[in-house]
Amino acid sequence: MNATIILGMLCVHLLCFCVMFLLISTRLNDRKMGTDVFAAGHLLLGLAYCLQLLGGAPGWGVMSVVNHTLTLCAPVAYVLGAIRFFDRPVPVWTPLLTVAGLYTVAQLLVQATLGTEARHALLAGSCAVLFLGMTVALLYGMRTFARDLRVEMALFSVMIGGICVLNAAKFVMILTKGLPALDMNSGFQMVFYLYMSFLGTVLPPAAVWLVLSRLVDQLRVLAVKDPLTGLLNRRGLVEGLAAHFRSRMAGSAYLLMVDIDHFKQINDVHGHQVGDAVLCRVAQTLKHTARQGDLVCRLGGEEFVVIALNTDHGGAVRLAERMREAAASSRVSGDHPPEPVRCTVTIGISLDFTGAEALDEVMQQADTALYRGKAAGRDRVEWAPAV
The missing domain is CATH 3.30.70.270 (Reverse transcriptase/Diguanylate cyclase domain)
Structure with missing residues (x-):
């Protein structure tokens, strides 16, 4: 089994969880707790990996540019979904379309000035920075807005920190070894996509568990509160x-x-x-x-x-x-x-x-x-x- 097979399985996994989050969001009516945005994130990442499989070896082309844009937009969608989970209203499509447009322009400029290797390094570096920010936000949340979820936030920060480290390593490898570092038969790519498969297997059920936990808490509150005044019943x-x-x-x-x-x-x-x-x-x-x-x-x-x-x-x-x-x-x-x-x-x-x-x-x-x-x-x- 090489990284290509793992990537194909990951695509199926992501698209299935996309459907699952979408079905859950339709049941939650007005308060979806970010599940609809999590579905969008899985769809973006699943489509990005499908394009990577169809595009073949790393190179330059429209399919590759779209692939990179979708890959970067996926974690942005996860961040927006997490913000909504914590009951903070935030727009979704405007930030996503803005990131997509700006990153596409950045790719074209880097490709025109520095070449294909630099464009692939740009993706790895951007993802590393984005995941680093997510890790810091999770650690900050343990002491502020998510103090009731300290264990969960700690586990998420470790897992997101892992993919941050792998993207940083990929960035360095591309700069030192060039495009051969992205060979799907290499040991690094095998480790990278195995870890992505691990995240794709663990994080979605964990997110569903958090949603169910929040729903149980809401039901518990509704059971002891008067709906009109908010006082105890x-x-x-x-x-x-x-x-x-x-x-x-x-x-x-x-x-x-x-x-x-x-x-x-x-x-x-x-x-x-x-x-x-x-x-x-x-x-x-x-x-x-x-x-x-x-x-x-x-x-x-x-x-x-x-x-x-x-x-x-x-x-x-x-x-x-x-x-x-x-x-x-x-x-x-x-x-x-x-x-x-x-x-x-x-x-x-x-x-x-x-x-x-x-x-x-x-x-x-x-x-x-x-x-x-x-x-x-x-x-x-x-x-x-x-x-």
């Missing part, structure tokens, strides 16, 4: 409370039941769109007013729950008053009539508790205090009497 509240009380340093907690006053009237007068805006505004007010570590939850409708952790009765009352005042001072734009909507809240506070199993009991205590506050005129804080 009841399940998320229970899980967060249980996690808090598992700590040996956990202190007592108080439950604050928060209800928006006259919410049905707001919906009836201004419409459900304004009603949703009021819910979101109150949710953000509670979230921003709560202390770090407190749990903020939307139970449903216009009812919210705040768990004040590691505090005493006075601290819980002060927190509730801050939330009541912050809600009363906020405004939401109305539609019919077009005037600001003022929303107030009534808050009931439970007795202190020290275990997640007491959640239903303290929720009932806070609910009783809440309705006492509503009966007393709303826009106020009430607390459950000591037993």
Whole structure:
């Protein structure tokens, strides 16, 4: 088996993974996480290697120029796909077409001035620099934007660093030995394409695993978050409370039941769109007013729950008053009539508790205090009497 056979197998491999990424991207609808761009990268590299097989020995011609352009554009596509994977919107076709145009012009200039060997060296050197940049970005990501994927980023950086070293070695060999260094029967080309086959076998499934991992994380978040306000739902509240009380340093907690006053009237007068805006505004007010570590939850409708952790009765009352005042001072734009909507809240506070199993009991205590506050005129804080 020589490098030509390995290259042919690699072409098939790349094109198959291109189809796989394309099929995955069609299932992900609006949030494709870069899978469609990964498919484009595999297509570009697969076509480049097909042209290399059809073109025969290294030389000069239209097929060779197109081959080199596609080869350089493929890793650029992978970079753009990785950026999209990390939820950073970036254009794809404009950068790819720009790189393709500039590199084609560069090839023609190098060919005209320095010859065919220099043009092949240009590709190897450009790829080495590009892969070096990718390796540095992966190492940087381990400490910044991909801290939750440190092991994966470390492995990717090692593998991408390997192809960087091989391209740098190819660059040096072309400069010293000329085009014979690219002979497909040489030992170096055998090692080069064996390593490329290894990357083509390992990296695509690894990328698919990362996509699946991200989807699982999203499903986990959706399972514990309210879709409208982004606050915890009841399940998320229970899980967060249980996690808090598992700590040996956990202190007592108080439950604050928060209800928006006259919410049905707001919906009836201004419409459900304004009603949703009021819910979101109150949710953000509670979230921003709560202390770090407190749990903020939307139970449903216009009812919210705040768990004040590691505090005493006075601290819980002060927190509730801050939330009541912050809600009363906020405004939401109305539609019919077009005037600001003022929303107030009534808050009931439970007795202190020290275990997640007491959640239903303290929720009932806070609910009783809440309705006492509503009966007393709303826009106020009430607390459950000591037993």
